Amino acid sequence: MVEQVAQMIVHGEAWTIKDLFVLPNEYVYWSIQIVMYPYMTGLVAGAFVLSSLYHVFNVEKLKAIARYALVFSFALLPVAMMPLMLHLMQPLRGIHVLMTPHFTSAISAFGIVFMAYACIVAAEIWFVYRKFIVESIHRLEQKSNRSGLEKILLPIYKVISLGAMDLSSEALESDHKAVKFLAGLGIPVACFLHGYAGFIFGSVKANALWMTPLMPVIFICSAIVSGIALCILSYYIFMEMRKWAAKRGKNWLLPDALAQGGTAIPVEQLRSIQDHEVKMTSKYLLIFMTLAITLEVLDMIFRGYTAVKSWDALRMVIYEHDFMKIFVYQYGLGNFLPFLMLLLPGLTTRRAVIASILVLFGVFMMRWNVVIGGQAFSLTFAGFMEYHLPIIPHDIETFKEGLGGALSVIVTPFIIFYFLNMIFPAFMSDDEAH
Amino acid sequence: MKRRDFLKSTAVIVAGASVSLSALEFVDPKELLAANPQLRWGFLVDTHKCVGCGFCVKACKTENDIPFEANVTRTWVERYVIKTDGEVVMDCPKGARDGFTTKLLDQGASGNRLIPENEIAQAFFVPKLCNHCSTPACVQVCPVGATYQTADGTVLVDRTWCIGCGYCIMGCPYGVRFFHPVEHVADKCTFCYHRISKGGNTACAQACPFGARQIGNLKDPNDPVAQALMNQRVGVLRDEYGTKPNVYYIGLNKEVR
Amino acid sequence: MKNHVWRPLFVVIGVVIAILLFRAVYVPSDFGAQDRGYTFGYHRLSNEQEWKDYPGKYKGSDYCRECHDDKVEEVSSSQHEMIPCENCHGAAFDHPDDPEKLVIDRSRGLCIRCHTKLTMPSSGRNDIPGIDPTKHNVGEMCSECHNPHSPSLEDM
Numbered sequence: 001m002v003e004q005v006a007q008m009i010v011h012g013e014a015w016t017i018k019d020l021f022v023l024p025n026e027y028v029y030w031s032i033q034i035v036m037y038p039y040m041t042g043l044v045a046g047a048f049v050l051s052s053l054y055h056v057f058n059v060e061k062l063k064a065i066a067r068y069a070l071v072f073s074f075a076l077l078p079v080a081m082m083p084l085m086l087h088l089m090q091p092l093r094g095i096h097v098l099m100t101p102h103f104t105s106a107i108s109a110f111g112i113v114f115m116a117y118a119c120i121v122a123a124e125i126w127f128v129y130r131k132f133i134v135e136s137i138h139r140l141e142q143k144s145n146r147s148g149l150e151k152i153l154l155p156i157y158k159v160i161s162l163g164a165m166d167l168s169s170e171a172l173e174s175d176h177k178a179v180k181f182l183a184g185l186g187i188p189v190a191c192f193l194h195g196y197a198g199f200i201f202g203s204v205k206a207n208a209l210w211m212t213p214l215m216p217v218i219f220i221c222s223a224i225v226s227g228i229a230l231c232i233l234s235y236y237i238f239m240e241m242r243k244w245a246a247k248r249g250k251n252w253l254l255p256d257a258l259a260q261g262g263t264a265i266p267v268e269q270l271r272s273i274q275d276h277e278v279k280m281t282s283k284y285l286l287i288f289m290t291l292a293i294t295l296e297v298l299d300m301i302f303r304g305y306t307a308v309k310s311w312d313a314l315r316m317v318i319y320e321h322d323f324m325k326i327f328v329y330q331y332g333l334g335n336f337l338p339f340l341m342l343l344l345p346g347l348t349t350r351r352a353v354i355a356s357i358l359v360l361f362g363v364f365m366m367r368w369n370v371v372i373g374g375q376a377f378s379l380t381f382a383g384f385m386e387y388h389l390p391i392i393p394h395d396i397e398t399f400k401e402g403l404g405g406a407l408s409v410i411v412t413p414f415i416i417f418y419f420l421n422m423i424f425p426a427f428m429s430d431d432e433a434h
Numbered sequence: 435m436k437r438r439d440f441l442k443s444t445a446v447i448v449a450g451a452s453v454s455l456s457a458l459e460f461v462d463p464k465e466l467l468a469a470n471p472q473l474r475w476g477f478l479v480d481t482h483k484c485v486g487c488g489f490c491v492k493a494c495k496t497e498n499d500i501p502f503e504a505n506v507t508r509t510w511v512e513r514y515v516i517k518t519d520g521e522v523v524m525d526c527p528k529g530a531r532d533g534f535t536t537k538l539l540d541q542g543a544s545g546n547r548l549i550p551e552n553e554i555a556q557a558f559f560v561p562k563l564c565n566h567c568s569t570p571a572c573v574q575v576c577p578v579g580a581t582y583q584t585a586d587g588t589v590l591v592d593r594t595w596c597i598g599c600g601y602c603i604m605g606c607p608y609g610v611r612f613f614h615p616v617e618h619v620a621d622k623c624t625f626c627y628h629r630i631s632k633g634g635n636t637a638c639a640q641a642c643p644f645g646a647r648q649i650g651n652l653k654d655p656n657d658p659v660a661q662a663l664m665n666q667r668v669g670v671l672r673d674e675y676g677t678k679p680n681v682y683y684i685g686l687n688k689e690v691r
Numbered sequence: 692m693k694n695h696v697w698r699p700l701f702v703v704i705g706v707v708i709a710i711l712l713f714r715a716v717y718v719p720s721d722f723g724a725q726d727r728g729y730t731f732g733y734h735r736l737s738n739e740q741e742w743k744d745y746p747g748k749y750k751g752s753d754y755c756r757e758c759h760d761d762k763v764e765e766v767s768s769s770q771h772e773m774i775p776c777e778n779c780h781g782a783a784f785d786h787p788d789d790p791e792k793l794v795i796d797r798s799r800g801l802c803i804r805c806h807t808k809l810t811m812p813s814s815g816r817n818d819i820p821g822i823d824p825t826k827h828n829v830g831e832m833c834s835e836c837h838n839p840h841s842p843s844l845e846d847m
Contacts, residue, residue: 010504011600011613018542021691023562023609024510024529029600089598089618096578096597098710099718104730107577107601119706123699162702164695174696205571205675206607309674379609380691382524383542485816487804489778496782497748533804535824551810558814573731582734585726592738628745637749643773643805644815 011089014398015388022383028375031401032389033087035371036409038197038219039226039364041080043413045194046227047073048121048186053284055124055183062284064427065277068238069231070128071426074121075417081114082409086400106200113196117189124182126160127175129424133161149422156423194223201370208310208381209317209374214299221292226363228285229356232278234414236353239274242427243267255418256425275349282352285359286342293335296366313381317373321384326369334362473586474680475625476652478659478668479561481685483646486511486559488533493641495531497626499616506612507531508623509563509638514689515539515549516556522689523549534559560690561647563638564589564610564623565671565679572602572611572622581620587652587680588627593619607675625649652680750783752776758787766840779839799824802833 012027047069053059054066085091097111126133140146140154164171195216201207202215245253246267303314318326338355372387390402399405417426494509495502510529516522525539538546570589573581580596583589591602596619603611603620614621626636630649634640639647650659662668662684669686670679683690721736755776756763766772777783779801781793808821828836837844 008501008504008615009618010506010615011618013505019544020541021524021526022542024526025506025603025612026609027612029603029613084599087599089600089613090596093578093595093597095717096580096595099714100579100595100722100733102576102579102729102733105575105577105601107575107599110577115706119699119703123703126699127696162695162698164698166695171695178696200601204575204604206605379607380524382522382691386543482813483815485805485814485819486809486811489774489804493749493778493782498745532800533807534809535800535803535807537807537809554810554812556813557809557811559811559816570731579722579733579735582725582738583727583731584739585732590734590738590742592735594738595735624742624745626747627742629747631743634747635751637747640749640751641775641778643775643778646815 009395009397011397015390015401017386017388018378018383019386020378020383021380022378022385023380026378026385028372028385028387030087030371030375031387032403032406033083033401033409035364035367036083036406037080037087038194038201038223038371039367040076040083040409040413041194041197042219042223042363042367043227043230044073044076044080044117045190045220046224046229047076047231048190048227049224050228050231050281050284052183052187052190055179056187061280062277064273065231065235065281067128067428068235068426069227070121070125071420071424072231072234072413072417073227074125074424075420076413077118077121078416079409079413082412083405084110086405086409106196106203109196113189113193117186117193120182120186120189124179124186125424126162127178127182130161130164130175131167131172132425132428133157134165134167137161137165153423160423191220195220197223201374206379207374208308208377209314210370212299212303214295215370218292218295218299221288221295222363222366224288225285225292226360228281228288229359229363232281232285232356233353233360235281236274236278236349236356238427239270243270243274246270255422256427278349278352279347282342282347282355285356286339289335289339289342289359293331293339310381313377316384317376321376321386322369322373325365326373330362330365330369333358334365335359338362472653474652475566475587475630476650476659476663477563477566477625477681478648478650478662479681479683480646480648481558481560481683481687481690483644484511484559484561484642485644485646486513486530486534487643488530489641489643490561490638490647491529491531493637494623497629497637498624500621501615502531504615505529506615506621508610508621509561512560512562512690513539514556514558514560514687515554516687516689517549517553518555519553523547524691556687558685558687560683560686561638562608562610562671563681564625565608565677565681566623566625568678568680569676571605571607571675571677575601575605577601581622584627588625589622590624590627591620591622593617596620607672607677608679748782748784749777750786754783755780762840769841769843771839771842797832797834799831799833802837802839 010027012029012031015031016027018026050062051066051069051073054062085094088094097108098115101108101111103109137154137157140150140157143150146154198216198219201210202212204210241253245251251257300318303311338358341351341355341358375385375387377384390398393399393402393404421427488511491507491509491511492502494500495507498508500506500508505528507529510526511534512524512526512530513534514522514524523539525541527534527540538548541547566587566589568587570583573583573589576582577599578595578597581589581591581602598613598619600613600620603613611620611622613619626634626638629636636647636649639649648659648662650657652660652663654660663682666684668682668684670682671686671690673679719735719737723733723736725732725734725736752763752775763776780795783793784790786793803822803824805819806821807824809816811817833839
C-alpha cells in the first residue's frame with residue numbers, strides 16, 4: 001500500500017493551480033510538450049515550404065537557403081514526434097497509432113501523415129543529393145587511406161544510393177523532375193500535416209477557446225512564419241559559425257568539410273550569400289506574417305463580437321489572466337515589432353535576424369496561449385487554472401513535462417542536423433546540386 | 435424522522451422548489467421506447483434527495499481502486515449556493531470524498547469563502563458522473579480505439595491499449611475523465627460495469643442512503659428509471675455539445691454547470 | 692524517366708509491407724469495429740469481458756443480513772436504517788474469508804458527512820439534524836454518546 005502511494009502521480013497536479021470553481025478532475029493535462037508539438041511540426045512544415053518555394057516555383061533567389069531548409073526540415077522531422085512521445089503516459093504504446101488507427105480522431109492521422117511526409121522529404125533529399133552521393137562513393141573508393149569518418153561514410157553512401165549509380169544527363173534530368181514533383185506534392189502534405197495539428201485543437205468541442213474552423217488555417221500560416229523565421233535564424237547562425245571556422249580552420253565546426261576532407265567556401269563568398277539569402281527570405285516571411293496576423297485577429301474579433309456563452313470566461317482569460325502573454329508577448333513583441341522591423345526600408349541582415357528571433361518567440365507564445373490558454377478556464381466557466389512550468393524536475397514526469405523536456409526538444413534538431421550535414425552537406429556550393 | 439417522512443418532506447421540497455422550467459430538457463417517451471426491448475443503461479440523479487454526504491464518492495473510489503488520497507475521482511458531488519443577489523458560489527472539496535463538513539466554500543487559490551446565512555436563497559448538491567453519452571465525444575477522439583462504447587451504451591477504456599495521450603480527457607465536455615494515478619492510462623466511470631452486468635447496482639447508488647442515485651435500463655418501460663424519465667421533468671447537463679448524455683437530473687437548475 | 696527514379700518508392704512500399712506484417716502479428720484478432728460501429732465501437736472485444744470480471748468490493752446489505760440478521764434487525768427501527776451497512780463497516784470484499792474482520796469507521800469524520808449543520812434550503816440536507824463539528828463535543832467520538840444503530844438520545 002505504501003509502495004502504491006509512493007508511485008502515485010496525479011498527472012497535472014504538480015503544475016496546476018486551481019482557482020474558484022474547477023471540477024475535481026480538471027488539470028492542465030496538455031502542458032509544455034503539447035506547446036512544443038505544434039511548434040516543432042510548424043517548423044518542419046515551414047522549413048519545407050520555404051525549400052519548395054525554390055524547387056516548385058523556381059524562386060531562384062532562394063536557391064542557397066532552399067537546400068539548407070530542406071535538410072534542416074529533415075533534421076526537424078523526428079523531433080516533431082519527440083514532444084508527443086515525451087507527453088504520452090504510455091510512450092511504448094505510441095506505435096498503436098499506426099497499428100489500430102481510429103480515423104475519427106485527428107491524432108490518428110499523425111502516424112500516417114507523418115510517415116508519408118517523412119517519405120516525401122527523404123525521397124526529395126535523395127534526388128537532390130543523388131549526384132553528390134554517387135560522386136562521393138567514387139571519390140571515397142579511389143582514396144587509398146580513408147580516415148575513420150570516411151570509413152563510416154562510404155557504406156552509408158552505398159546503402160542510401162540504393163544502387164542507382166547512373167549519372168548520365170538523362171538520369172540527372174529525371175532526378176530534377178522528381179525533385180520538382182516531390183516538392184510540389186510535399187506542400188499540400190506539409191500543410192495537411194500541420195493543418196491537422198490545428199484540427200486536433202479546433203475540433204475539441206468541449207473547449208471554447210479551441211473550437212473554431214479557423215484553427216487549422218491559423219496554425220498553417222503561423223507554421224510557415226515560424227519555419228521561415230527559424231531557417232533565417234539558424235542559417236545566419238550556421239553561416240556565422242562557418243565564417244568563424246573558415247577563418248581559423250576549425251574543421252569540427254564544419255561537419256560537411258570534415259566529412260569531405262576538403263575546405264569550405266571562402267569567407268567573403270559566405271558573407272555575400274548569407275546577406276543575400278537572409279534578406280530575400282525576409283520578404284517571404286513578411287507575406288506570411290501578414291496572413292497569420294490577419295487570421296488571428298479575425299478570430300479574436302469574431303469571438304468578441306458574437307460573444308456566445310463562453311465569452312465571459314474567455315474574456316477573463318484573454319484580457320485579464322493572459323493579457324501580458326497575448327497582447328504584449330505574442331502580438332506586441334512577437335508580431336507587431338518584427339513586422340515593423342521587416343517593413344522599414346534599408347533592411348540589414350542583423351535586423352532581419354533579430355526580427356526572426358522575435359517572430360519565433362511570438363509564434364511560440366501563440367502556441368502557448370492556445371494550448372495553455374485553452375486550459376486556463378474550467379469547463380464550468382466558473383473557475384480558472386494556472387499553469388506553472390516545472391523548472392527544476394523532481395521526478396521523471398516533471399522533467400518530461402518541464403523545462404528540461406522542452407529544452408531537449410529544442411536542442412535535438414541541431415544535433416541531428418550536425419550529423420546529417422556530414423552526409424548531406426546543406427551548404428554545398430551552387431553548381432553541385434539542383 | 436423515518437424514511438417515509440423524509441421522502442414525504444422531500445416531495446414537498448420538490449413541489450415547492452422554484453425551478454426554472456426553461457432550463458429543463460424534456461425527454462420524449464416515444465423516443466425512449468423506440469428500440470425496445472434491448473438494454474441501454476441510463477442513470478437518474480435526484481438532486482433534491484442528495485445531502486452531500488459523499489458516501490457515493492468514497493464507495494466508488496474503493497470499489498474501483500481509485501486511490502482515496504489522489505485528487506481525481508470517477509464521481510463527485512458539487513455544492514451550489516445561490517445568493518439572494520443572484521450570485522452563484524460553487525465548490526467541490528476533493529470531489530466531496532469526505533462529504534461537505536463545513537459551511538466554508540473551497541474556492542481554490544482564492545481561499546475559503548463563508549456565505550452569511552441570511553444571504554442564501556437556495557443551496558443544493560449535484561452529484562456528477564460520466565454521462566455515457568449516446569454520441570460520446572471522448573470516444574470519437576481516441577486515436578487508437580482504446581476507449582469505446584458497448585452495445586448497452588457503457589463507455590469503457592481498454593487499459594492495455596490506451597497510449598495516454600489525454601485527447602479523450604480534453605474531448606469530454608463534462609470533465610469526467612482523468613489519468614489513473616497508478617495505471618497511468620485514461621480512466622472514467624464504468625457505471626460499475628462489473629456489477630450491473632451481473633444484475634447488481636452501481637457502488638455509488640448502493641452506497642447512497644437517500645436514493646438520490648439510480649441506474650436503470652432506459653429501454654425497459656417497467657424500469658423505475660425509464661418510468662421516472664417518462665413521468666417527471668428531468669434535465670441533462672450541457673446538451674449544447676450534442677453528446678446526448680444519459681445521466682438525467684431531477685431538479686436541475688439553470689445555474690448548474 | 693530512368694528506372695532509378697522508382698527506387699525510393701520501392702523502399703517506401705517495403706516499409707509499408709513491413710508495418711502491415713507487424714500489424715497482423717501485433718494487433719489482437721478480436722480488435723475491430725463492434726456493435727457501435729467504427730466511430731464509437733472500435734476496440735478489442737475481449738476488453739468488455741475484462742471489465743465485467745473486475746473484482747467487486749461492496750456486497751450490499753442483503754449479503755450482511757445472511758449472517759448478521761440480528762444487527763440488521765437492530766438498526767431497522769432507527770433512522771439510520773437507510774444507511775447501507777458497508778458505509779460504516781467498510782466494504783465486505785470476501786468477508787468472512789478475506790478479510791476475517793472488517794474495520795469499522797468510528798471517526799467523527801464519518802458522522803459529520805451528514806450531520807454538519809449547513810444552510811441548504813431546497814436540499815434534503817436541511818432536514819437532517821445537524822451540529823457544528825467545531826463546537827459540538829470536540830475531540831469526542833460520536834459513538835460515545837450516540838449508538839450508531841439507534842442514534843437518537845431520546846430513544847436510548
